[in-house]
Amino acid sequence: MTAAHARTGEDASPPTDGWRLFRGDGRARPVDFPEAPPWRRFSGGAEDAPRPRPYLIGPEEADVVNAALLLRRPLLVTGHPGTGKSSLAYAVAHELSLGRVLAWPVNSRSTLQDALYRYDAIGRLREANLRRERAESGAEPLPEGPGIGSYVRLGPLGTALVPGERPRVLLVDELDKGDVDLPNDLLTVFEEGEFEIPELARLPEQEGTIEVLTADPRRTVPVSRGRLRCSQFPVVVITSNGEREFPPAFLRRCVRLDLPEPDEARLRDIVRAHLGDAALDGVEDLLRAFLDRRARGELATDQLLNAVFLRKGGVELPADGLLTAVLHRLGGTV
Incomplete structure (x- = not known):
C-alpha cells in the first residue's frame, strides 16, 4: 500500500515539478502531499472554531443581510449553485x-x-x-x-x-x-x-x-x-x-x-482574497475560459479558484482535457 506523508508549509500551491502524485502505472511509491488549497483545509479537532474564509458580496447584497439582522427575520437566500449561498452563513x-x-x-x-x-x-x-x-x-x-x-x-x-x-x-x-x-x-x-x-x-x-x-x-x-x-x-x-x-x-x-453571479471585477477580487495579490498573474486565459463557459451553462466560483490554484502550482490545463474537468457544467447532462 502506498505510504503518504503530510507536508506543512506556507506555500499554498502544488509543487511545480512532479505534480502528478498518481501516475496510473500500478507501482507503489511514497509521496509527499503538498499543502491543500486554503478552502480545503480543516481544523483537525478545533470543533468549536468557525470557518474564517474570505467572502465578498456587493454593498447592496450586504444591506439586505443587515436588514434581516436588524429585523430579526430569517434571511432566505436564492441563486445559482456556487454563488455562495451556504457560505454566507x-x-x-x-x-x-x-x-x-x-x-x-x-x-x-x-x-x-x-x-x-x-x-x-x-x-x-x-x-x-x-x-x-x-x-x-x-x-x-x-x-x-x-x-x-x-x-x-x-x-x-x-x-x-x-x-x-x-x-x-x-x-x-x-x-x-x-x-x-x-x-x-x-x-x-x-x-x-x-x-x-x-x-x-x-x-x-x-x-x-x-x-x-x-x-x-x-x-x-x-x-x-x-x-x-x-x-x-x-x-x-x-x-x-x-x-x-x-x-x-x-x-x-x-x-x-x-445572490447574483459575480462579475469579472468581483471574480478578480475573490481570487485575490483566497490566493493572494499575485494569483491573477498569467491566468487571464483561465478567467476568459471561465466567463465564456459560465455564459453557456452554470459554473461555480470555486471552480475558477480550483483552476487558478492548479495553474499557479505549475499544472498544465489544456482546454480539451483537465480544464474541461475542472470547469464542468453544474446543470444539464454530464
Missing part, C-alpha cells in the same frame, strides 16, 4: 464573532422535530428493562444511570433557540429539498421563538429542570418544564436553489436575497 458568523454555525442540511426526510430535538426512547427503555431484569434475578443492581436528559439531544434549530447573550447562526441548507409542508411547520417556531419537549414537560414537579445534550460538542443546557425559549432570535440563513416555491405566509416572514 459562515461569513456572518465570522464577521460578527458569533461562534460555530449550527447547520441543518434539509432533505426529503427532514422533519421539524429533527431540527428541534431527538429523544432516544429505545435507549431509555433498554436501560429500564435491564435494571428490572437484574432486580428480578436478584443480581447486584447497576450503578445509578444517566437521567432522561442523557437521552434528549437538541438539534440545530433547538440549540439555536437556547437563551444566550448573543444570537447563534443557524444555516437551513436547501429548504426546497424538504417536504412541501416543512416551511409552514417552521412558521410557529420562527414567530414564537420557543418550543416544547413533551417528554420533559410530562415529568413530575420535582424534576422540573433537566440538563439535555445539544448540537454543540460536549455541551449541555438546562431545560425548565420541558420548554425552551430564546432570549436572542438566532441569525437564520435559509438557502434555496429555486426547485419549489414557498408558501406566501412563509415568504412574508423572511427577508429575501437573490
Whole structure:
C-alpha cells in the first residue's frame, strides 16, 4: 500500500515539478502531499472554531443581510449553485464573532422535530428493562444511570433557540429539498421563538429542570418544564436553489436575497482574497475560459479558484482535457 506523508508549509500551491502524485502505472511509491488549497483545509479537532474564509458580496447584497439582522427575520437566500449561498452563513458568523454555525442540511426526510430535538426512547427503555431484569434475578443492581436528559439531544434549530447573550447562526441548507409542508411547520417556531419537549414537560414537579445534550460538542443546557425559549432570535440563513416555491405566509416572514453571479471585477477580487495579490498573474486565459463557459451553462466560483490554484502550482490545463474537468457544467447532462 502506498505510504503518504503530510507536508506543512506556507506555500499554498502544488509543487511545480512532479505534480502528478498518481501516475496510473500500478507501482507503489511514497509521496509527499503538498499543502491543500486554503478552502480545503480543516481544523483537525478545533470543533468549536468557525470557518474564517474570505467572502465578498456587493454593498447592496450586504444591506439586505443587515436588514434581516436588524429585523430579526430569517434571511432566505436564492441563486445559482456556487454563488455562495451556504457560505454566507459562515461569513456572518465570522464577521460578527458569533461562534460555530449550527447547520441543518434539509432533505426529503427532514422533519421539524429533527431540527428541534431527538429523544432516544429505545435507549431509555433498554436501560429500564435491564435494571428490572437484574432486580428480578436478584443480581447486584447497576450503578445509578444517566437521567432522561442523557437521552434528549437538541438539534440545530433547538440549540439555536437556547437563551444566550448573543444570537447563534443557524444555516437551513436547501429548504426546497424538504417536504412541501416543512416551511409552514417552521412558521410557529420562527414567530414564537420557543418550543416544547413533551417528554420533559410530562415529568413530575420535582424534576422540573433537566440538563439535555445539544448540537454543540460536549455541551449541555438546562431545560425548565420541558420548554425552551430564546432570549436572542438566532441569525437564520435559509438557502434555496429555486426547485419549489414557498408558501406566501412563509415568504412574508423572511427577508429575501437573490445572490447574483459575480462579475469579472468581483471574480478578480475573490481570487485575490483566497490566493493572494499575485494569483491573477498569467491566468487571464483561465478567467476568459471561465466567463465564456459560465455564459453557456452554470459554473461555480470555486471552480475558477480550483483552476487558478492548479495553474499557479505549475499544472498544465489544456482546454480539451483537465480544464474541461475542472470547469464542468453544474446543470444539464454530464
